[in-house]
Amino acid sequence: MEKELLRVEGLTVKFRTYNGEVTAVNNLDLLLNKNETLGIVGESGSGKSITSLSIMGLLDEATSSVTGQALFRGADLVKMKEKEKQEYRGNHLAMIFQEPMTSLNPLHKCGQQIIESMLIHTDLTKSEAKAKAIDLLNLVGIPAPEQRFNEYPHQMSGGMRQRIMIAMALACDPALLIADEPTTALDVTIQAQILELLKELKDRLKMGIIMITHDLGVVAEVCDRVIVMYTGKVVEQGLIREILDNPLHPYTEGLIAAIPNIQDQKGKLSSIDGVVPQLTDMPQGCSFHPRCPYAMEICKARRPGITTLENGRKVRCFNYSMIEEVEEIKENGVTT
Ligand code: SF4
Numbered sequence: 001m002e003k004e005l006l007r008v009e010g011l012t013v014k015f016r017t018y019n020g021e022v023t024a025v026n027n028l029d030l031l032l033n034k035n036e037t038l039g040i041v042g043e044s045g046s047g048k049s050i051t052s053l054s055i056m057g058l059l060d061e062a063t064s065s066v067t068g069q070a071l072f073r074g075a076d077l078v079k080m081k082e083k084e085k086q087e088y089r090g091n092h093l094a095m096i097f098q099e100p101m102t103s104l105n106p107l108h109k110c111g112q113q114i115i116e117s118m119l120i121h122t123d124l125t126k127s128e129a130k131a132k133a134i135d136l137l138n139l140v141g142i143p144a145p146e147q148r149f150n151e152y153p154h155q156m157s158g159g160m161r162q163r164i165m166i167a168m169a170l171a172c173d174p175a176l177l178i179a180d181e182p183t184t185a186l187d188v189t190i191q192a193q194i195l196e197l198l199k200e201l202k203d204r205l206k207m208g209i210i211m212i213t214h215d216l217g218v219v220a221e222v223c224d225r226v227i228v229m230y231t232g233k234v235v236e237q238g239l240i241r242e243i244l245d246n247p248l249h250p251y252t253e254g255l256i257a258a259i260p261n262i263q264d265q266k267g268k269l270s271s272i273d274g275v276v277p278q279l280t281d282m283p284q285g286c287s288f289h290p291r292c293p294y295a296m297e298i299c300k301a302r303r304p305g306i307t308t309l310e311n312g313r314k315v316r317c318f319n320y321s322m323i324e325e326v327e328e329i330k331e332n333g334v335t336t
Helices: 048-056 082-091 110-121 124-139 145-149 158-169 190-204 216-222 240-245 250-258 298-301 323-332
Strands: 004-017 018-034 035-043 064-071 095-096 177-182 208-213 225-230 233-238
Touching: 018 035, 018 048, 018 233, 035 048, 035 110, 035 190, 035 216, 048 064, 048 095, 048 177, 048 208, 064 233, 082 095, 095 158, 110 124, 110 145, 110 158, 124 145, 124 158, 158 190, 177 190, 177 323, 190 208, 190 216, 190 298, 208 216, 216 240, 225 250, 233 240, 233 250
Parallel strands: 035 208, 035 225, 095 177, 177 208
Antiparallel strands: 004 018, 004 064, 225 233
16 A cells, blocks of 8 residues: 655745745655654744645735645645645645634534534535544543533633544544644643644554644654754754754754753753844855854855765755865865
8 A cells, every 4th residue: 555645845935025035945845654743843934834834725825836746645735726625625634723722613612613524525414424523522532522512612621622623633534634833832731642642543543644843842752753944944854763862953953952851950941042034034055054053164155955864864964965065165264
């Protein structure tokens, strides 16, 4: 059976702004297999959420342009007409967002909101859809599902509402689930329960999951592989264990150092100096150079390309490419 679920190649997203066109996602490649969780991690402004919205076809075409390919089981989501995209979104792809209260309709009962997409996208009757919704509430760990089916979002806690959102996302048995910061608005114990639930559901339903987050701790909990993004570009990519044990890119190193360590109560919390640059005001050369503790002269003048290492890991940094050139520049200075 085909293992590959989603192959994205050369995905580029541009926005038209009053200050001219800006590139929010630049030539991004990714691969997601069935029954696999891929993390996309980075700070706000790194392009991770725009990547997921462009794959889902949820960006406003009047102000943005998307090029490249996003092949879902061979069908290119980027080239699809809106009607076809809607069918894919209903039947094969689903997304959960950070704050369930903004995605749930406060005026409708939770059960009603779960069955809505089943009635639109499947042949189920209303009573079959209701039975499936109750099964889904059970699956996502909502106690007394028959009773909860008839309750409104305000009658539930934050963790319960996120479980309802997950049940809604699973209503049409999607093959691909995109979770955009699904636990950021929740307290830590509920966060751990939701991450555990997503892990279980992936194994049970054999879905592919893309987990968008700013938190490498979340990625460490649930992901098999990870992509680290900075200013719209992939800066590092590889297996989660390898990246956590041995980060290659200085930005990844900074993100890992910023994960709080509960054992080290006296240690100072670490952060990456500076802020992510505005898309309208990108520095020359490597976009991370103003914040990079290892920046060299070449980094201020040239943009590093992506280097694929022997074990398939990818990194965008002059420390891993153009080694001879870097050596020469260290000796003689930048000549370009
Ligand atoms: Fe730092 Fe230079 Fe590597 Fe960019 S290319 S991450 S500035 S060392």
